[in-house]
Amino acid sequence: MKPDHERALQAVEAALQTADAPAQKLTAACRILQQLPGYTGVYLYALEEDTLVLKAFHGRVTEHTRIPSGKGICGASVQTRAPVVVTDVGSDPRYLACNLETQSEIVFPILRGDAYLAQIDVDSDDRAAFGADDEAFLARVAERLAPLF
Numbered sequence: 706m707k708p709d710h711e712r713a714l715q716a717v718e719a720a721l722q723t724a725d726a727p728a729q730k731l732t733a734a735c736r737i738l739q740q741l742p743g744y745t746g747v748y749l750y751a752l753e754e755d756t757l758v759l760k761a762f763h764g765r766v767t768e769h770t771r772i773p774s775g776k777g778i779c780g781a782s783v784q785t786r787a788p789v790v791v792t793d794v795g796s797d798p799r800y801l802a803c804n805l806e807t808q809s810e811i812v813f814p815i816l817r818g819d820a821y822l823a824q825i826d827v828d829s830d831d832r833a834a835f836g837a838d839d840e841a842f843l844a845r846v847a848e849r850l851a852p853l854f
């Protein structure tokens with residue numbers, strides 16, 4: 706893992722060990738991730754029946770606080786049960802826009818066995834901001850966050 710990803714993972718682990726309530730731990734994790742270069746907005750959605758429900762975020766406010774599991778880049782990850790990386794949101798018809806600045810996006814599932822519990826959604830104002838190193842990093846973060854869902 707890249708050194709800044711390693712440091713962020715350690716900071717998330719430390720934040721999860723505080724006495725805060727689960728909602729505060731989730732917000733702390735978003736805040737830590739959002740400090741990484743290119744991570745303009747970080748959102749944690751829980752899958753509740755067929756709807757993704759926003760539980761915590763850091764960055765720009767989004768109007769998409771509830772997303773049906775078939776809609777958007779976020780919903781596409783639920784359908785495929787896999788990460789989704791979009792290098793240019795403007796050319797992806799699935800994209801649900803939150804603002805005009807976002808250029809690229811990654812959605813990473815939080816799973817427990819076969820169960821799709823939640824997802825980490827990161828928006829970037831940079832084109833093609835996310836790659837294999839971000840997927841490897843977010844996989845580690847997702848493992849840490851899974852017990853909170």
Ligand code: SME
Pocket residue numbers: 748767769772776777778779780799800801802803810826828
């Ligand atoms: N862009 C997402 C919607 C959620 S916001 O990015 C926070 C999508 O297309 O599903």
